[in-house]
Amino acid sequence: MISKIDTLLNAYENVLKEPWNQKLSGQEKVWFLVYDPSEQRKVSLRMGDFESITLKNNRQWIEVDLQPCFPQWMSRHEYRQEYFAAPEGIQDQIESNFKGFVVDHITQVIETAADIENTVVAITNVSSLFGFLKLSDVLKEIYSINKGRLLIFFPGEHQNNHFRLMDARDGWNYLARPITA
Secondary structure (H helix, E strand, O other), X not given: OOOHHXXXXXXXXXXXXXXXXXXXOOHHHEEEEEEOHHHHHHHHHOHHHHHHHHHHOOOEEEEEEOOOHHHHHHHHOOOHHHHHHOHHHHHHHHHHHHHHHHHHHHHHHHOOOOOHHHEEEEEEOHHHHOOOOOHHHHXXXXXXXXXXXXXXXXXXXXXXXXXXXXXXXXXXXOOOEEEOO
């Protein structure tokens, strides 16, 4: 019996093999690999398989891990001690400064690509933004630099082009292409 992750790998490879139309908008160059949040560890353990499939199909691979973003941002924040004492005061900073930090993190990694139009930028651990930022707000900021394909590893659900992260928050309509098992 084939596992859900193997089914996702096969579905990803089928999408990857299709011709890449460079005239698509940045929004249309986004792929959401959608899986049940309970499968997160299994997907993470198979990340190397996604990379191997990408390379086998003559595409480049760059991974952007969002998990360390909040701790890195907070550790550099001038008023971090005050925010630990009174966390409610940090909300304005998260909405304005943290989003910029995440966007800069993604942008810096994308800019390292030698051949961005032939590159899959795999954005992992998007669930680490949950409760802080909306993923859709972050992605809106990077459409213009998206020349290859963004592959969002998305623990949630997809129905009728409506995505819900972690099955907990109201979703959003999106032009991205879903890849599902």
